[in-house]
Amino acid sequence: MxxxxxxxxxxxxxxxxxxxxxxxxxxxxxxxxxxxxxxxxxxxxxxxxxxxxxxxxxxxxxxxxxxxxxxxxxxxxxxxxxxxxxxxxxxxxxxxxxxxxxxxxxxxxxxxxxxxxxxxxxxxxxxxxxxxxxxxxxxxxxxxxxxxxxxxxxxxxxxxxxxxxxxxDDAFPRDREARRFLDADKLHTLDHRGEHFSVVxxxxxxxxxxxxxxxxxxxxxxxxxxxxxxxxxxxxxxxxxxxxxxxxxxxxxxxxxxxxxxxxxxxxxxxxxxxxxxxxxDAREIERATQLADNDFGKSLRELGRPFGWHDFRQYDLDAPFPAEALQHAERSFYTQAKKIADLAADRGLTLRQTVEALSAPKxxxxxxxxxxxxxxxxxxxxxxxxxxxxxxxxxxxxxxxxxxxxxxxxxxxxxxxxxxxxxxxxxxxxxPFAENRYTRARREGVDPAPLPGTTASLSASV
Missing domain, CATH: 3.20.20.30 (Luciferase-like domain)
Known part of the structure; x- marks a missing residue:
């Protein structure tokens, strides 16, 4: 093997x-x-x-x-x-x-x-x-x-x-002698009506x-x-x-x-x-030098806002505790990432400055x-x-x-x-594995194609 x-x-x-x-x-x-x-x-x-x-x-x-x-x-x-x-x-x-x-x-x-x-x-x-x-x-x-x-x-x-x-996969015979470009039985419409999308x-x-x-x-x-x-x-x-x-x-x-x-x-x-x-x-020295050369506190402070919906952290006192209330701005953004940052600051009792330094420090x-x-x-x-x-x-x-x-x-x-x-x-x-066509598979198994999750209409058999 x-x-x-x-x-x-x-x-x-x-x-x-x-x-x-x-x-x-x-x-x-x-x-x-x-x-x-x-x-x-x-x-x-x-x-x-x-x-x-x-x-x-x-x-x-x-x-x-x-x-x-x-x-x-x-x-x-x-x-x-x-x-x-x-x-x-x-x-x-x-x-x-x-x-x-x-x-x-x-x-x-x-x-x-x-x-x-x-x-x-x-x-x-x-x-x-x-x-x-x-x-x-x-x-x-x-x-x-x-x-x-x-x-x-x-x-x-x-x-x-x-x-x-x-x-x-075999929908196009492209048979010039028979003047047959398409096998219409191998063409399938969708007629999807779902919670978020409607696609024919x-x-x-x-x-x-x-x-x-x-x-x-x-x-x-x-x-x-x-x-x-x-x-x-x-x-x-x-x-x-x-x-x-x-x-x-x-x-x-x-x-x-x-x-x-x-x-x-x-x-x-x-x-x-x-x-x-x-x-x-030698590798550790290269890694550290590379990260330090790419480090800028001001840019890191501004970029911290991205997972929080680009909330501006420059408005806070850098030496006060990390503003936990900022997490509310992440609810429709990168919430999982933002919560990890907020939890890190809370668990370690970090100030905003220390949080930025911890996140941007060489690793x-x-x-x-x-x-x-x-x-x-x-x-x-x-x-x-x-x-x-x-x-x-x-x-x-x-x-x-x-x-x-x-x-x-x-x-x-x-x-x-x-x-x-x-x-x-x-x-x-x-x-x-090769992604087998759902209609080909259904025909081979002798069943109807399964409807899509959340759909209000099944996949139709064919055009």
Whole structure:
């Protein structure tokens, strides 16, 4: 039996995301890298040469002057990924789009197009939008509350997946001799009437060689974990320690099993920071120096407002206790993250200044050390079922290059990462099953297609 292999993702935030206001000062990073397609192509190809499974494009649609550099000026995910699709051949292309401010039909069509352009390499990171200010960009007075956001997300994803099944895989005989382009019996409408969406269908685009784009989800709240366990093929998360990673891993797989899913059909990929040095001590010095160079108290104080709905913490006395009342501003924003911050301050009795300092102080990643140390730790987490793969944030190019040149050869020699791509789709390379068309499956099993959750009308048999 071959051993489990580590899945590899690369997160592309070239000029610096949250907590990294000065990454863009690195002379190896073009100052306009976040809108420079050549930069993205270069690193997507580098990741592909290293046999990564995917590149991941994060997104949000609300900014303030205090947003991190990459957020202030960046390309729209699906436009960017479509360009990468024709500049690469094997690597998966995953982008973030929100269920809160997109309609299912339009989103389904755009991702299905990317899946065909890339020949089966597309993935959708499902989010509900934590930046509450986004509502104002879509004609709403306020963002949806948590219950509405996650109820809407579940229905949205199920509708999108149903639309992706509008055509069965053999719906287009394209028989010129018989003058028969379409087998109409293999085209299915939807007629969905639900709590949040009403969609007739069908979608006017065929399925790709992987059946459907891969669904990813990121959310650490109870609602987020439950949504991921129910609908996701992959989970993006954060694991500060092996114990935390293992606990999250077990929780998600257990929830998935409770929904009747095979736990192995979900891959868990925490985002990680990797620092490689000549020795463990050298790596720790590099890590600390890099974090200190990216640290700015004033910027950290302003950015603290983001999970709290961009609440302005500059109005408070820095040396007074952390203002617990600020948590109310997070109710329609990143509430889980904000509550963790408020709880940390309360448990330790921190002032506002001390809270900011604690959050922005240099921290040692579990994956800091010599190439051998980093390889050993990654293998330990994989073998200990704390993860199925990792998402590496490409921050400073020199460090990413060291990971590729020094760590991956060790893991490859041990059989922990692949020698070459073995499949021709993102699903295949992640070890996920082909997404069988629901109508084809129902016909094969001799049953009617199951209605969507929350629907008031069953899926119809055909157009």
């Amino acid at each position: 071959t051993r489990r292999q580590l899945k590899l993702g690369a997160v592309l935030t070239p000029t610096g995301g949250p907590g990294h206001p000065y990454t863009w000062l690195d002379p190896e990073i073009p100052a306009d890298a976040s809108v420079d397609i050549d930069w993205y192509i270069r690193y997507a190809r580098l990741a592909e040469q290293a046999r990564f499974d995917l590149v991941f494009i994060v997104d949000s649609q609300f900014i303030t002057p205090d947003s991190p550099p990459h957020y202030l000026n960046r390309l729209e995910p699906l436009t960017l990924l479509s360009a990468l699709a024709v500049a690469t051949e094997h690597i998966g292309l995953v982008g973030t789009l929100t269920t809160s401010f997109n309609q299912p039909f339009n989103l389904a069509r755009r991702f299905a197009s990317l899946d065909l352009i890339s020949r089966g390499r597309a993935g959708w990171n499902v989010v509900t939008s934590g930046d509450s200010g986004t509502a104002g960009n879509y004609g709403l007075e306020e963002h949806y509350d948590y219950a509405t956001r996650y109820g809407r997300a579940l229905e949205h994803v199920e509708v999108v997946k149903a639309l992706w099944d509008s055509y069965e 269908g069908p979608l006017n685009i065929e399925r790709s060689r992987q059946g459907q784009p891969v669904i990813f989800q990121a959310g650490d709240s109870d609602q987020g974990r439950d949504l991921g366990a129910r609908i996701a093929d992959g989970i993006f998360t954060h694991a500060p320690s092996f114990e935390a990673g293992a606990a999250f891993y077990t929780d998600i797989k257990t929830r998935a099993a409770a929904y009747g899913r095979a736990p192995e059909d979900i891959v868990i990929l925490p985002g990680v920071s990797v620092t490689v040095g000549d020795t463990d001590a 040692t990643s579990p994956f800091t050390g010599s190439a051998e140390t980093v390889a050993n730790e990654l293998q330990r987490w994989l073998d200990g079922h704390a993860l199925d793969g990792i998402n590496i944030h490409i921050g400073h190019p020199a460090q990413f290059q060291r990971f590729v040149d020094e760590v991956l050869p060790i893991l490859r020699e041990r059989g922990v990462v692949r020698e070459d791509y073995e499949q021709n789709t993102l699903r295949g390379n992640l070890g996920l």
